[in-house]
Amino acid sequence: MHNLTFETNVPTDHLLHLPDDLPAGVLVRITVERLADKTMTEDYQPRTEIARLALAARKAHLAGGGKLLSTEEISAEVRRRRGGLADE
Numbered sequence: 001m002h003n004l005t006f007e008t009n010v011p012t013d014h015l016l017h018l019p020d021d022l023p024a025g026v027l028v029r030i031t032v033e034r035l036a037d038k039t040m041t042e043d044y045q046p047r048t049e050i051a052r053l054a055l056a057a058r059k060a061h062l063a064g065g066g067k068l069l070s071t072e073e074i075s076a077e078v079r080r081r082r083g084g085l086a087d088e
Contacts, residue, residue: 004022007035011070012070
């Protein structure tokens with residue numbers, strides 16, 4: 001088997017899903033390396049007006065003491081605002 005490299009975000013449950021083409025029953029070494037957030041660094045410059053507005057809203061939210069939500073937390077918030085209804 002050749003080397004395989006993939007990047008993924010760690011979900012709140014910390015369960016990572018390996019690529020489907022990884023053969024079962026082989027010995028592998030997994031190294032966890034934290035990568036810098038490539039999209040929201042201080043020098044990030046949005047290219048569109050909607051992106052500039054979104055980034056300004058994000059910065060204002062964080063400056064006001066808000067926190068960023070994970071995808072699971074966003075889904076839960078959407079469900080709550082829909083009165084408990086799930087996506088279909």
